[in-house]
Amino acid sequence: MTGLATRAAAGVAGWGSALPTQVVTNADLQRRLDTDDDWITTRTGIKERRIAVDGETTGPLAVRAARDALHAAGLEATDIDLVVVATCTAEVPMPSTAALVAAELGTTAGGFDLDAACAGFGYALATTASLLSTGIARRALLIGADTMSRVVDPDDRATAVLFGDGAAALVLTDPSIVNLPSAQVGERGDRSVGGRSGAATPLPGLISADLVIDGAGVDLLRIPAGGSRLPTSAATLAAGGQFIQMEGRELFRRAVREVVDSVERTLGRAGVSAADVSWFAPHQANARIVDAVVARTGIAADRTLGNGDRYGNTSAASIPLALAEAAAAGRLHDGDLILVSGFGAGLSVGTVLWRWGRS
Ligand code: UT7
Secondary structure, three states: OOOOOOOEEOEEEEEEEEOOOOEEEHHHHHOOOOOOHHHHHHHHOOOEEEOOOOOOOHHHHHHHHHHHHHHHHOOOHHHOOEEEEEOOOOOOOOOOHHHHHHHHHOOOOEEEEEOOHHHHHHHHHHHHHHHHHOOOOOEEEEEEEEEHHHHOOOOOHHHHOOEOEEEEEEEEEOHHHOOOOHHHOOOOOOOOOOOOOOOOOOOOEEEEEEEEEOHHHOOOEEOOOOOOOOOOOHHHHHOOOOOOEEOHHHHHHHHHHHHHHHHHHHHHHHOOOHHHOOEEEEOOOOHHHHHHHHHHHOOOHHHEOOOHHHHOEOHHHHHHHHHHHHHHOOOOOOOOEEEEEEEEHHHEEEEEEEEOOEO
């Protein structure tokens, strides 16, 4: 698969992850909710999840993951000029979690949060790669971070068993600058710097993408209060409006269909088949959704990365957590075709075909 054009070049310089220390097992939930391990395991594949205590919420988790990724990349925070945080559970409503991360790390990099709910990582990956390939940014921290436990009603068995907290980060860089010391990375340079452009080795980065919203599913997953339509008040709190409301069965049905279609469009745009995919990293909402997508698309099950059994649904963090774990285990190699696909509230779907390559 060396002939495929890279539309938005970006190399992976490092990766990192951060998880809360508290493990909540299905047995723990069974002690306080009308549920049991058998129901949760057979319906979702989840065995345990990490739940944040104070001080482990979206901002601090994102900072930990970012530090980990910077360390792996051998870079300082000041080498970074863009911070993108995919999240739907920002640390505070304002400023952005990206701003809090940049301030904590001590960089003047630009940054913003990107909210596409559980589909956030695919959207943020496509966005970050685009900013790198146009030279608007040179070295970016791309973070997926969510603390879903803070927006889930702990007494609602239909949702409390599903979600978990976590964060993961990638350092993505413009491949044309990889061999330049930081001091020389100022204005955008010749893309052949580093000896990769135009050479036989294809550039790492985004090959194709598919970003869609199925608006017919807009009410299937929502937090009704706490925004401008219905600011938090004693009445909204009394009604539980700060918590996720989900129509699981219909969401399940649409998620399978939408993800299958999105994967097929993404592969079709690149002109590759499911058999060409080196690794598939789907969002981890439910093992049965993943199984259905794998079965219908023909992607190999043993090439599918996952962590839902250990972490539950960590929203925008689920895919980068899977990538960071696979990379740390040495399973991802330069030139591998990585397919990521997330779906969530909206119903937002974000799929990206990515050529993995270290920078
Ligand atoms: O990441 C964002 C996107 N999120 C998703 O894509 C989630 C998609 N949906 C799902 O993963 C599944 O629909 C769920 C895991 C949420 C639910 O599985 P299901 O097989 O669709 O179950 P259901 O909602 O149809 O409920 C079946 C039964 C119900 O009881 P009755 O009405 O049949 O008597 C529920 O009340 O299971 C009951 N139930 C539970 N029982 C034990 C619901 N939650 C629980 C529970 N423990 N935790």
